[in-house]
Amino acid sequence: MTGAPPAAAPPVRYRVTARTAETADTASIVLEPVTDALPPFAPGQFAMVYAFGVGDIPLSVSGIDGHRLTHTVRAVGAVSRALHGMRPGETVGVRGPFGTAWRLPDTPGADVLVVAGGIGLAPLRPLVERTLAAHRRTGGPAVLVGARTPADLFFAADVERWRTAGARVLTTVDRPDPQWYGEVGVVTTLLDRAAVDPPRTTAYLCGPEVMIRAAARAVVHRGVAPDRIHVSLERTMHCGTGHCGHCQLGPLLLCRDGPVVTWSQAEQLLSVREL
Amino acid sequence: MTSAPAATAVIDRAGLDALIRVLAAHGRTVVGPTVRDGAIVLAELASGEELPYGWGVELEAGHYRLRPRPDGAAFAHSAGPNSWKTFLHPQRERQWSADRASDGGTAFRTDPPPTVSYAFLGVRPCDLRAIAMQDRVLTGGPHADGRYRSRRSRAFLVAVECTEPGATCFCVSMGTGPAAGPGYDLALTELVDEDGHRFLVRAGSPEGEQVLAELRLRPADPDTRDEAARVVREAADRMGRTMPPVDLRALMRDTLDAERWDDVTARCLTCGNCTMVCPTCFCTTAEDVTDLTGDHAERWRRWESCFDLEFTHLPTGPVRSSPRSRYRQWLTHKIGTWHDRFGSSGCVGCGRCIVWCPVGIDITEEAHALNQERRTVADRQEMP
Amino acid sequence: MTALLAGLAADHRDRLLALGRDVAWADGARIFEEGGPADRFWLVRSGLVALDVHVPGRGTLVVETLGEGELLGWSWLFEPYRWQLGAVARGVVDAIEFDAAAVRAAMDDEPAFGLELLRLIGAGTIGPRLHAARTRLLDLYGGGQDTAGTGPAR
Structure with a gap:
């Protein structure tokens, strides 16, 4: 890889130019380079985003627009809380791009199936955008989204736009509120209504690991080949450059060999407890 | 670093002292084994006097004791509690710093690359391979660790072949010793016998040859060469441990x-x-x-x-x-x-x-x- | 065609369909009530059906929705033939309705048909719904969920 930043290189300064509250604890922040930009990010890759004095965390890109990056962050730890609380004008440090990208289908016109659980939709958003742009003539992707409650669903405006652009978006929640009139249940129950042709389908899954395992098995059961199922995995990451050892999953370093891997790579590894 | 066809020579204890002086004169920080706190540790050496002449070690699982050696050998001991990674990949190192400016912006700054030039004296064949492995990990991927590489590329490695494996050694099973593999600048084989206390030395790099040229040497006689090969060969049969001979x-x-x-x-x-x-x-x-x-x-x-x-x-x-x-x-x-x-x-x-x-x-x-x-x-x- | 019908051997499918008839519900129509007699069941052809349960003080809570191609109701298979949940149409729903007693009689009459139907309902409906319920017990998206799909909470 040429132009890859060296390990231990300091972050590059980016300025927060917009912030959107997605749910009660999740926000998207739009970042633009203060001066120099990092090399271009691809959907599925991640950045290490640094909040001054607090630390950095791996965040997938949830939007790519030239040098403008969007990250969708849920406030759960010290760094993510700091980033979640960022307001336009504030500066963060960004390192990257790191890791593998979602691999678009090899064959044009292949059916694209996207299955997202919770905040797993964030890294899939730029993939859906690319797919819609690339497959205008065909049917558009099937996007299945599961969330805990209706209030935890986000990217509502994007989802509407995707539908208009030809995507079949199905949404389900675990716990409906009285106003919810949509589907209730786990995201895998939507698979039978995805209207994809399994032998021609490439699938992209992201969400909690248990959901990924269940969804991947269900997708395989319907006839999608394991090497055409792409999943994004998570583990601790400190360096992003393949040196700190934290993100090891068996033979893989997920910051380098992942986070996106195929189900044929992941299935056996995820079946070993505490690997 | 590739090993060049090496001239072999013989130095004595004074020659080893001279080697340390030459390396220091080249501006290098010489690190080697020395006795400290009841163990043979790797530390900066001011002179050859600090080498663990006359000390061996007694090793077992969960057990390490220094033992005096009547033969006065300097390198007839096995690996101690620290290794060269302490110097090449230090326990704690600053990566970068950040300052918040009055306008709310942030400036990031890296430290200048390390300029230390180490000379490691007494690198065991197993440790020589360990350095090569860390090279691969820290500089072999798409994102090289520049600070490691600065230290590593300036380091001068003096390997010492193993003639006295410990009870916990199994380099033969791992294919890393007891003879020195590639990667050294100089390799020594220590001999203590009726012909005296001496070190067969050979260069593995142009820089090694250059350093040798500054020492007073006598060419290696066939007997010393044969004897050095023999003690290393026989050391292979005295490994205290083995790995199962499977994949x-x-x-x-x-x-x-x-x-x-x-x-x-x-x-x-x-x-x-x-x-x-x-x-x-x-x-x-x-x-x-x-x-x-x-x-x-x-x-x-x-x-x-x-x-x-x-x-x-x-x-x-x-x-x-x-x-x-x-x-x-x-x-x-x-x-x-x-x-x-x-x-x-x-x-x-x-x-x-x-x-x-x-x-x-x-x-x-x-x-x-x-x-x-x-x-x-x-x-x-x-x-x- | 639903997975259930597609999975049946042709003669068994014909036998089942001979016992069915088309029905439709308007939006909001209650299809059955919790505790009521499970004397029918349906294959949803289009639309969405909400399974619900009434909790005093919290109202009627939807626990799951069933869509196109899914089997609505399996309490009719086992005694005491009572619905465990209620069901209500979400929007216009089209379905094929079966008389439970007639289907049970056909299953008894031809064990090969009965076994195949039971297996399909076990594998396609009861098992997946049990698995889904267990998965939801884990509340996977709750509490300490990750920041964005690649790393831990920091």
């Missing part, structure tokens, strides 16, 4: 669910000593610190052990919460999945993890036990 990578892959892991973790304290003394373990953690003004922050990297409970965790908690999984992670990575990521085993057979384990867990014994369990399971499955 260890496959063994690790096949035994992830073995019962033996429960046995070893009944003893393991998950203290992480093995990872600290291991010459190839490279894992680190990121530490962010801020000064009292709150306007200056620094990123430090420090050694971390995969035995730490929080080493890898998900939002829901630690991934490897059982000691069993953490010991398994260490061993399967060391001699198994290291191959997948770095093209070789990560174990050089130095035996440090055996010696410095407070409860005497022996990596070779565990590998043998796993191999035995795999065989037993296979036999059971073959029975009608």
Whole structure:
């Protein structure tokens, strides 16, 4: 890889130019380079985003627009809380791009199936955008989204736009509120209504690991080949450059060999407890 | 660094002192073995006097004692508690710092690359290979660790072949010794016999040749050459430990669910000593610190052990919460999945993890036990 | 065609369909009530059906929705033949309705048909719904969920 930043290189300064509250604890922040930009990010890759004095965390890109990056962050730890609380004008440090990208289908016109659980939709958003742009003539992707409650669903405006652009978006929640009139249940129950042709389908899954395992098995059961199922995995990451050892999953370093891997790579590894 | 066709020569103890002086005169920080706190450690040497002449070691699982040697040999001891990674990949190092400006912006700054030029004197063949493995890990991927590379590319390596393997050594099983493999600038073989205390020396690089040229040498006589080859060859037969003669990578892959892991973790304290003394373990953690003004922050990297409970965790908690999984992670990575990521085993057979384990867990014994369990399971499955 | 019908051998499918008739519900129509007699069941052809349960003080809570191609109701298979949940149409729903007693009689009459139907309902409906319920017990998206799909909470 040429132009890859060296390990231990300091972050590059980016300025927060917009912030959107997605749910009660999740926000998207739009970042633009203060001066120099990092090399271009691809959907599925991640950045290490640094909040001054607090630390950095791996965040997938949830939007790519030239040098403008969007990250969708849920406030759960010290760094993510700091980033979640960022307001336009504030500066963060960004390192990257790191890791593998979602691999678009090899064959044009292949059916694209996207299955997202919770905040797993964030890294899939730029993939859906690319797919819609690339497959205008065909049917558009099937996007299945599961969330805990209706209030935890986000990217509502994007989802509407995707539908208009030809995507079949199905949404389900675990716990409906009285106003919810949509589907209730786990995201895998939507698979039978995805209207994809399994032998021609490439699938992209992201969400909690248990959901990924269940969804991947269900997708395989319907006839999608394991090497055409792409999943994004998570583990601790400190360096992003393949040196700190934290993100090891068996033979893989997920910051380098992942986070996106195929189900044929992941299935056996995820079946070993505490690997 | 490739080994050049080497002129061999012989130096005596005074020659070794001169070598240290020459290396120091080249502006190098000379590091080598010396006796400190009841152990032979690697430390900066001011002169050849500080080498552990006349000291050997007695090693066993969880056991290390210095023993005087009547022959006065300087390098007739096995690996000590530290290794060269202490110098090339230090325990704690600043990565960069950040300052918050009055306008709210942030400026990031890296430290200038390290300028130290080390000369490592007394690099064991196993440790020579360990350095090569860390080279691969830290500079062989798409993102090279520039600070490591600065130190490493300026380091001058004087290997010393092994003539006195310890009871916990198994470099022969790992294919790393007792003869020095490639990568050295100079290689020594120590001989103490009726012909005197002397060192066969050969250069492995142009720089090594250059240093040799500055020493008073006598050409190596055939007898000394033969004798040096003989003692190294015979050392290969005196390894205190062996690994099972099987594909260890496959063994690790096949035994992830073995019962033996429960046995070893009944003893393991998950203290992480093995990872600290291991010459190839490279894992680190990121530490962010801020000064009292709150306007200056620094990123430090420090050694971390995969035995730490929080080493890898998900939002829901630690991934490897059982000691069993953490010991398994260490061993399967060391001699198994290291191959997948770095093209070789990560174990050089130095035996440090055996010696410095407070409860005497022996990596070779565990590998043998796993191999035995795999065989037993296979036999059971073959029975009608 | 629903997975259930597609999975049946042709003669068994014909036998089942001979016992069915088309029905439709308007939006909001209650299809059955919790505790009521499970004397029918349906294959949803289009639309969405909400399974619900009434909790005093919290109202009627939807626990799951069933869509196109899914089997609505399996309490009719086992005694005491009572609905465990209620069902209400979400929007216009088209379905094929079967008389439970007639289907049970056909299953008894031809055990091969009965076994195949039971297996399909077990594999396609009861098992997946049990699995889904267990998965939801884990509340996977709750509490300490990750920051964005690649790393831990920090």
